Amino acid sequence: MAVPSSVPLAADGRRLYEAGSWTRALEAFERADSDTPLPGSDLMLAAFSAYLLGREDRSIDLFGRAFRDFLGTDDAAAAARAAFWLSFAHDSRGDRARAEAWGRRLAGIVDESRLGAERALLLSGLGHRSLASPDPAETRRALELSREAIALARPVRDTDTEVFSRLSAGWALLRLGSTGEGLAELDEAMATVTSGEVNTPIVNGVAYCSVISASLRSEDLARAREWTTAATDWCAQHPELVPFRGQCLVHRSQVKMLDGDWSGALDEAARAVQRLLPADTGLAGYQLGEMHRLTGRFAEAEDAYRLANSAGRRPEPGLMLLRLAQGRADAAAVSARRLSLELTRRSERAEFLPAYVEVMAAVGDIDAARAGAAEIAAMAERAGPSGGPAAALSRARALTAEGTVCCAAGEAAQAVRSLRDASLAWHDLGMPYPEARARVTLGRCYAALGDDEAAALEVDAAREAFQRLGAQPDLAALPDAGRGRRRAPSPVPLTEREVEVVRLVAAGLTNRAIANELVLSEKTVARHLANIYAKLGIASRAAATAYAYDHSLV
Incomplete structure (x- = not known):
């Protein structure tokens, strides 16, 4: 008897x-x-292959055909699993x-057929839905x-369901404030994944995405x-795997x-914009x-910020910092003051406050900047056990904010202490960009104290x-003065009054104090500051201070 070609x-x-080899597997299944x-059973494998290929x-x-086939053969347990994956795919x-x-x-299938092992699938799906x-x-x-x-799931070695359920349990614990216990639950899930015990590759991808997201959240x-x-x-x-969905990217x-691989970060963000569902593109756009x-x-x-906003993701603080970089400090300050009142959740303020301090310091609102820095410091005190990962990051933010405020207020000696510790904290965290920015401000403070050699060392390190x-x-x-030598005086494109304003800014005076000084x-x-920023192509008081020292105006 001939064997069918299928x-x-x-x-x-x-x-x-x-x-x-999912492409060839799907082709073979479709030909058969x-x-x-x-x-x-083969339709399920074909469905998994299609999903992994992004189809x-x-x-x-x-999955739907497999479900109908299982019902037709009275295989309630397999039909229940097909229903689970249909729910997963639509979700x-x-x-x-x-x-x-x-x-x-x-x-309905689990209850009607009085299934035992498949009830774990039902409970896992309900748990995931409750997390929403x-x-x-x-x-x-x-x-x-x-x-x-x-x-x-565990006694019957249903590792797919066990991993999905541990991921949901871990996230629930994180949201309830039990960070250590939640991360431990996620680690347990990943132990199953990395040991090769998981049956379905889709579960592996979901697990990796979930634990990365949880780590960043924590x-x-x-x-x-x-x-x-x-x-x-x-x-x-x-290599055939379609990158595991946009949010993971x-x-x-x-x-x-954060690691300093900016070209790689840009590539991943651009791919995420293409992969995410339209309703979720805000994350990738931002x-x-x-x-x-x-x-x-x-x-x-x-x-990109407009795309994020259209998709429901607030474009700040990024858009606010963009305005500052464009020299539109007043517009940035308007946004900063509005958001300071609007944002109330701790997670929102933790993201917003470092930028708020930077903007308020740039426009000379030292009181507001100092209040923001104090709130960041209070968050650092509540961030968890000393030496823990969250505490280390919060401490680096607090030191940076304190140093930024002191520098803007003309308190160079005090700023140096905070900024030196901040640069070391960022270095220990392996975050080169905030470390370099802390070094720049530290260098400007050294210059204000007359230590040109120390200033040049910090600025050169930041430049690299x-x-x-x-x-x-x-x-x-960055200042052009390098390697310990201040550049010779050169003509500046400022009026005499603007030079006076720049000198007083470099001395740490607020707008109100400058107004009193110059009557x-x-x-x-x-208005003078706006003209100065436009002429010099800068966006902050710190940059104006650097310009003043660089051009021997002080």
Whole structure:
């Protein structure tokens, strides 16, 4: 009796799927299917292959056929699993209504057939759905459901469901404030992933994305780097894999940005914009805007921030800092003061306050800048145990803010102490950009104290870092005085009155103090500063101070 041609083709599909050759596996399954309809088990493997290749519509179609085949053969357990993956696939596309409908179908099959092991799938899905709610009660419910799912999945070695459930449990604990316990739960999930115990590659991708996101949320940069490297290695072993969905690319871009790999960060952010669903492009748009702003592509940054805003992601503080870099300090200050009143959640303020301090210091509102720095310092005190990852990052932010305020206020000696510690803290965290910026401000304070050699050392170190990163706006704002020698006086494009204003800015005076000194109105002083910024192509009082020292105006 002749063997149907579909039989060896289906066997090839199964072998290629196990080898991670998903394109060829899908081709083999589809050729076999064109001859003789595939059974549900092979349709599931074909659906997984399509999903991993980024062909979500095809995967949903194949999952649906598998579900119907399992129902037709009275295989309730397999039908329940197909329903779970249909819910998962629709949820990944942002189609919540269909995802919930398939979740209800899963529940009906589990209850009607009195399934035991598959109940873990049901509980895991319900736990994931509860996490979507901001209600703390729902977060606690997600934790309970996920732990119950783990208890059912573990004895029967259902590692897919166990990993999904541990991820949900870990996130629930993080949201409830149990950071250490939550990260430990996520580590347990990743131990299963990295030991090769997971059956479905999709689960591996979801796990890597989830743990990187959680590490960033917890401000555990070392952990984020570790898992980003592991995820990159895993993706490299599967070259056919469509990069694991846009949000994961955003997180990888953020890690690369912090590490100083700005070209890699820009590539990941641009790819994320293409991969994310339209409703979720705000995350990628904002990250893309940040990379363009930092590298001096201001027009592209503006477009990216607008994209983020259109998709529901607030474009600040990035847009606010863009205005400062463009020399529009007054516009930046208006945004900063508005957001200071609007933003109330701790996570929002933690992101916003460093930029707020920078902008307020730039426009000479020392009282506001000092208040912002004090709030950052209070956050640092509450950031967790001394020596922990979150505490280290919070301390670096607090030291930088304090140094920035003191420098703007003309308190150079006090600023030096904070900025020196800040630059060392950023160095220990492996974050070259904020370290270089702290060095620049430290160098300006040294110059104000008359120590030109120390100033040159700091500025030269910052210059090298900015050149490696491609931080063109920061390079352009650096003093030209290098290697311990102040440049000879040269003609400046300022009026006599503007030179007086610059000298007083360099002395640390606020706009009000300058107005009193020169017997002018604060509005007139502000107008002089705007003209100075425009003529010199700078955006802050710190840059004006550097210009004054660089051109021997003080």
